[in-house]
Amino acid sequence: MLLTGIALALAGLLAGCARIATEIEDYSPKDQPVQAAVGETVPLKLTVSNKGNRTAQFLLRAFLWDEQGRAAGKYETxxxxxxxxxxxxxxxxxxxxxxxxTLQFQVWKDQTTQLAVAPTNPKALVIGVRPQTEPTASGKFKVGDRVRTLVNLKVRTGPGVTNPEVTHVNYRGSMPPGIEGQIVDGPKSADGYTWWKVKFITGVEGWCAEGRGAETWLEKVSG
Structure with a gap:
């Protein structure tokens, strides 16, 4: 009985020594607001550390509000x-x-006990702006025109340099000069180029840029 009492007393003492504490060491955006077009993604980053003496769980939160104070985003982990x-x-x-x-990060011990917050007062750190639109495309061809490659020309799955190249048994990294085809779609503007969808006589079909500046990469075939 004496040993049991001592064990219980020690357990109570150890439990009383447990300290749950955390610190927000950094967060982003922080000093300057981040500007992003509607539809774009802004990474919200929160760095925290355990300042207590026990392994503990923490609930991390990020909240955003619009100019009218309405909720515009809530994240929890x-x-x-x-x-x-x-x-x-x-x-x-x-x-x-x-x-x-406005943005604010919070750290909670549980759903009811808040441990840390930053910034102390929610701060306007995300600015949404109108997306920039590509200029209306205009080019030297029209749908139905027959064209010919003048250079080793990339053929992509969509208009824009970030779109992957097409895959076809007759396509090996580029379409060589002198290959004819027919315009089946376009023009489209993307990444500073005017793009046309070409169906080549080799069976390859995809989007090609018509040129760059004074350079011409596709020409119309007469007749």
């Missing part, structure tokens, strides 16, 4: 940290409207 351990949590927030959005 549970993490577990050992004493002295730190981690960075990233949420990808998609901007859905124009305007200024």
């Amino acid at each position: 549970w993490i577990t940290l050992k004493p002295g351990e730190r981690t960075t949590q990233t949420w990808n927030h998609v901007v859905t409207a124009e305007g200024n959005f």
Whole structure:
């Protein structure tokens, strides 16, 4: 009985020594607001550390509000940290409207006990702007025209240099000079180029840029 009492007393003492504490070490955006077009993604980053003496779970939160104070974004993630351990949590927030959005990060012990917050007062750190539109495309061809390649020309799955190249048994990294085809779609503007969808006589079909500056990469075949 004496040993049991001592064990219980020690357990109570140890439990009383447990300290749950955390610190927000960094966050982003922080000092300067981030500007993003509607539809673009803004990474929200929160770095926290466990300042307590026990492994503990923490609830990380990020909140955004629009200029009228309405909720514009809410993110939550549970993490577990050992004493002295730190981690960075990233949420990808998609901007859905124009305007200024205030942001605040929070760390909670549970759903009712807040441990840390930054910035202390929500701050306008995300700015949504109108997307830039590509200029209306105009080119030297029209649908139905027969054209010919003048250079080793990339053929892509869509208009724009970020679109992958087509895959075809007769396509090996580019369409060589002198290959004819027919315009089946376009023009489209993307990445500073005017693009045409060409169906080549080799069976390859995809989007090609008509040229760059004074350079001509596709020419119309007479007749």
